[in-house]
Every structure is written in structure tokens, then in C-alpha cells.
Amino acid sequence: MNQSRRTLLKSAVALGAVPVLPALAACSGGDPAGAPENSKATSLGSGLADAVPKSGIQAMVDGFQRSSGDTVRLNVMPRQQLIDNVSTYLQSNPEDVITWFAGYRMRYYAGKGLLAPIDDVWEKVGKNFGTGLADASSYEGKKYLVPNYNYPWVVFYRKSVWQQHGYEVPATWDALLALCARMKKDGLTPIAFGDKDGWPAMGTFDYLNMRTNGYQFHVDLCAHKESWDSPKVQAVFDNWKQLLPYQDTGALGATWQQAARSLASKKSGMYLIGTFLLQELTDKAVVDDLDFFAFPEIAVEGTDAVEAPIDGFVMAKRAEKNQAAKDFLAYLGTGKAQDAYAAKDPSNLQTAADADRSTFSPIQKKAAELIANAKSVSQFFDRDALPAMANNVMIPALQSFLKDGKIDIKGLETQAKTLYASA
The missing domain is CATH 3.40.190.10 (Periplasmic binding protein-like II)
Structure with missing residues (x-):
């Protein structure tokens, strides 16, 4: 469990129980009405603010912008700030795509109608993820998360x-x-x-x-x-x-x-x-x-x-018609994007099947195979509960x-x- 993950466990806050902090409200959001379907712009709200994962997220953003010609506005906020205030954030003016977690923490907000289903994105990237990862990214038969990395x-x-x-x-x-x-x-x-x-x-x-x-x-x-x-x-x-x-x-x-x-x-x-x-x-x-x-x-x-706790990306409900946001999510579900992240933060395992594992240690290779072959992938208790x-x-x-x-x-x-x- 990395340092930010351990910090997360110190929070005794129920989901959505804390009013939004001014800093989060001031920094978040885009077009309140949502971007049009033909938009060439999207946004990412990231709670990965520590130097190493922050650089990994930036590498993913840079790679997508180069390959697509679309633009991504990146809003980085402290991880715990995002977690503690996510309910208010999602109901106000959030970024289109947001760093988040699989398990209960995803299903809760999907059930509240605050996240957009992304089945059309999964039609493009689903072959990259095994059954366990797919199930952990689902709620009531629909997909809501694109996995980025995990560890068993x-x-x-x-x-x-x-x-x-x-x-x-x-x-x-x-x-x-x-x-x-x-x-x-x-x-x-x-x-x-x-x-x-x-x-x-x-x-x-x-x-x-x-x-x-x-x-x-x-x-x-x-x-x-x-x-x-x-x-x-x-x-x-x-x-x-x-x-x-x-x-x-x-x-x-x-x-x-x-x-x-x-x-x-x-x-x-x-x-x-x-x-x-x-x-x-x-x-x-x-x-x-x-x-x-x-x-x-x-x-x-x-x-x-x-x-094997899974970190990944979800889409805010307000962005469900933004094709640039969906294209960005599809890119994030590729080995190319996850390799760009891993080059900056090698402490976790890429989840995409087409990720480059040539530099993996024997332990990393075995861990990746264990997850890929799993029928079910659970999150750590604090994420499933x-x-x-x-x-x-x-x-x-x-x-x-x-x-x-x-x-x-x-x-x-x-x-x-x-x-x-x-x-």
C-alpha cells in the first residue's frame, strides 16, 4: 500500500459527509452544461498530487493530446481533499474524467446517478481487461471505471x-x-x-x-x-x-x-x-x-x-455526451497510456493486457498473471466498504x-x- 493509500485509511469520514472545501470548489469544473458531442476538449480531475504519480498522470495527458489533437485541462488536487468532498464535487461542476477507485467507492456514486456509464468506451478497451477487472468496474450490468493500475x-x-x-x-x-x-x-x-x-x-x-x-x-x-x-x-x-x-x-x-x-x-x-x-x-x-x-x-x-485494489478513471454524469472525454478514457485503457504512467511510477502494475511487461521483475510478472487469471478481484476493505x-x-x-x-x-x-x- 503506497503512502497516499495509507493516508486515505486514516480518514474516518463517511462518503459525501463533509462540505466541499473552498479550494476544491474554486479549482473544479468546466462548462456547467457539459461539452458538446463534437468537442475537441475535455478535462481531468486528479487526486494524485504527490510528485511521482502526478508526473505519471501528466505523461498520460501529454500522450493523449499528442495522439488525438484534443486538449485536456488538468486539475490536480490533494487526494484526501478529493475523497472527503467527492459527493459535493460530483454534484457541482466537476471535470469530465476523474481519478477514482473500483469497488464500493465507485458503485456508491454510480448508484446515486453521479457517474456516467461508459459501456461504449469498454467496447473499445474491454479486450484489455480480464473478467475480474471487468466485474470490479461494473455496477448493475454497466461499466463505470477504466482500470489504470493495481497490486495484489x-x-x-x-x-x-x-x-x-x-x-x-x-x-x-x-x-x-x-x-x-x-x-x-x-x-x-x-x-x-x-x-x-x-x-x-x-x-x-x-x-x-x-x-x-x-x-x-x-x-x-x-x-x-x-x-x-x-x-x-x-x-x-x-x-x-x-x-x-x-x-x-x-x-x-x-x-x-x-x-x-x-x-x-x-x-x-x-x-x-x-x-x-x-x-x-x-x-x-x-x-x-x-x-x-x-x-x-x-x-x-x-x-x-x-x-488487488484498483485505481482508475470514471466519468462525471455531466460529461456523458462529450466524445473527447470518451476518447480520452479509451486511451487511458490502453497499454500505451499505462506504460507512460508506469515509466514515472513503477511501484504499481499496469492493468491493460497490452501493456509492456518486458521490464517487469519475476515478482511483477507473477503478480500480473495472478490478477489477469482471477475470476473475481476484490478491493481492500476500506474501498469495498x-x-x-x-x-x-x-x-x-x-x-x-x-x-x-x-x-x-x-x-x-x-x-x-x-x-x-x-x-
């Missing part, structure tokens, strides 16, 4: 450690538990873990939920179409309780970076984390010794659901669970009812 959460390990002890990749839950017991006997911490900042535990919850109850239950629970005080949710925590003896006992006092160093120093046998791990482990000898596997199956057969549910409820609940293995699912449901009713 996987179980990392050091090949040399596994070769030394003769460990094998576990395909099932029972095999994982048996491997953990063996690692503990061998003097290793089976699972590196750092949850001081609160968000890493959500990745574990997501996989346990999908492998126990399936991808659709995960999506429905996050949208509060399923109840938190159900036997299915209790089963997730019952399974997790079996893992607690094998996760790092100092997790609540450690950051994800400290947990990464535990894996790097061969003190831990495994680590469930996003491929942003490579931002922290930069020693080539260590990186070359890394490999990973998909979180093993539990009650649901297979490992076809992959946790209401942000206030993630931050105000789940972080403290999961941290408490890590202390004593106890969880109050009735309390989770009570809080969920209140938060989702007011969203």
Missing part, C-alpha cells in the same frame, strides 16, 4: 528459507495450519504481521472472508447487504482464531515495514501483504530470494478471488480481536446499521 495481496516467503527446511506451498487451509505449526517448531515466527497502523489486519479479514464465504458474500457484507451478526461472519473469526498462535505476537506494536524486515531477516516464514512490500525491501539479494503464493482455499474451493465502517468500527474491532481472540459481531451489526443508514 499475496503470501510472500523467502525461497532460501523454504528450501532449507523443505517447506511446500500450502494449497488448503489445513496444509497452511500444518505448515505454521512446523515453522513454529523450527524456531520461526510463522506469519510476520504488523498492525500498529490498524489497516493491515483488514487484508487478512478479506481473504479469510472470501475463502470461507466466497467473493459475493464479501461484496455484499461490505455493502451491508449481509448482516455482520451472522454465522458466516462468526466462521471467519473462528478460522482466524486458529491462525492467531502463529501470527507475530508483537503485531499491534509493529508497523508493516517492521514486519517486512522480519521476513527479510529470515525470522519469519511468511507474510500476507500487498506487493508494495517491494517498496520496503530494496536489497536485490533479498528481492531475488522472494516468491509468493495465493492465500489458500478454506471452505470455498479454489483461489480465484484475488485482493463504507470508509467510516472501515476506520471507526473495523480497525478497533480487529485490533481488539488480535489481543484476545474475541469479537462482538452483534456490536458490529449495530454500528453498521447506524453508519450505512446515514450514508
Whole structure:
């Protein structure tokens, strides 16, 4: 998870709950009536304000302008400012195209009629995206997002450690538990873990939920179409309780970076984390010794659901007749455009199938294949669920669970009812 993504998780704001900041209102928008169909101009509202991703977005804009002859007015705003004020922004005078996220954060605004469906754009670029990416970009049968990049959460390990002890990749839950017991006997911490900042535990919850109850239950629970005080949710925590003896006992006092160093120093046998791990482990000898596997199956057969948060682009409702905006979105869904972004920001994986992967490391290539072959792609919990549910409820609940293995699912449901009713 990159720095801006971690910053996002610190926000305890419900979607659309905060009035628009003057700076956002003053900088946003174009023609309030929307551009005509034959327009040669469009606009992009970008929340990627940090230097590296900002340069990547600029490279995409420059490439489109050169190839099309159209013009793109770029409005860059602080990421958190866009997130906190997006509801008011979309209802006022937003740019035509906007950087945004898949999952609940997309579906919520599509359901409110604030985003335009872009099925005609997908007719041009759909071949570039697998089923999982397509489903994550959809709401009620229509497409609303063009994916730009993502990164999977996987179980990392050091090949040399596994070769030394003769460990094998576990395909099932029972095999994982048996491997953990063996690692503990061998003097290793089976699972590196750092949850001081609160968000890493959500990745574990997501996989346990999908492998126990399936991808659709995960999506429905996050949208509060399923109840938190159900036997299915209790089963997730019952399974997790079996893992607690094998996760790092100092997790609540450690950051994800400290947990990464535990894996790097061969003190831990495994680590469930996003491929942003490579931002922290930069020693080539260590990186070359890394490999990973998909979180093993539990009650649901297979490992076809992959946790891989997707960043991309949506179109404001007011721009649905602007052909230049649609042409811009179609360009953004090509490998050429995403390669231009990746040349400036190589920390994430291009999603387009025709992107250039010739410079990918073995880890990057394997990660890209994992996502491309996934039947379902979930977002990190805070993107698939209401942000206030993630931050105000789940972080403290999961941290408490890590202390004593106890969880109050009735309390989770009570809080969920209140938060989702007011969203």
C-alpha cells in the first residue's frame, strides 16, 4: 500500500459527509452544461498530487493530446481533499474524467446517478481487461471505471528459507495450519504481521472472508447487504482464531515495514501483504530470494478471488455526451497510456493486457498473471466498504480481536446499521 493509500485509511469520514472545501470548489469544473458531442476538449480531475504519480498522470495527458489533437485541462488536487468532498464535487461542476477507485467507492456514486456509464468506451478497451477487472468496474450490468493500475495481496516467503527446511506451498487451509505449526517448531515466527497502523489486519479479514464465504458474500457484507451478526461472519473469526498462535505476537506494536524486515531477516516464514512490500525491501539479494503464493482455499474451493485494489478513471454524469472525454478514457485503457504512467511510477502494475511487461521483475510478472487469471478481484476493505465502517468500527474491532481472540459481531451489526443508514 503506497503512502497516499495509507493516508486515505486514516480518514474516518463517511462518503459525501463533509462540505466541499473552498479550494476544491474554486479549482473544479468546466462548462456547467457539459461539452458538446463534437468537442475537441475535455478535462481531468486528479487526486494524485504527490510528485511521482502526478508526473505519471501528466505523461498520460501529454500522450493523449499528442495522439488525438484534443486538449485536456488538468486539475490536480490533494487526494484526501478529493475523497472527503467527492459527493459535493460530483454534484457541482466537476471535470469530465476523474481519478477514482473500483469497488464500493465507485458503485456508491454510480448508484446515486453521479457517474456516467461508459459501456461504449469498454467496447473499445474491454479486450484489455480480464473478467475480474471487468466485474470490479461494473455496477448493475454497466461499466463505470477504466482500470489504470493495481497490486495484489499475496503470501510472500523467502525461497532460501523454504528450501532449507523443505517447506511446500500450502494449497488448503489445513496444509497452511500444518505448515505454521512446523515453522513454529523450527524456531520461526510463522506469519510476520504488523498492525500498529490498524489497516493491515483488514487484508487478512478479506481473504479469510472470501475463502470461507466466497467473493459475493464479501461484496455484499461490505455493502451491508449481509448482516455482520451472522454465522458466516462468526466462521471467519473462528478460522482466524486458529491462525492467531502463529501470527507475530508483537503485531499491534509493529508497523508493516517492521514486519517486512522480519521476513527479510529470515525470522519469519511468511507474510500476507500487498506487493508494495517491494517498496520496503530494496536489497536485490533479498528481492531475488522472494516468491509468493495465493492465500489458500478454506471452505470455498479454489483461489480465484484475488485482493488487488484498483485505481482508475470514471466519468462525471455531466460529461456523458462529450466524445473527447470518451476518447480520452479509451486511451487511458490502453497499454500505451499505462506504460507512460508506469515509466514515472513503477511501484504499481499496469492493468491493460497490452501493456509492456518486458521490464517487469519475476515478482511483477507473477503478480500480473495472478490478477489477469482471477475470476473475481476484490478491493481492500476500506474501498469495498463504507470508509467510516472501515476506520471507526473495523480497525478497533480487529485490533481488539488480535489481543484476545474475541469479537462482538452483534456490536458490529449495530454500528453498521447506524453508519450505512446515514450514508
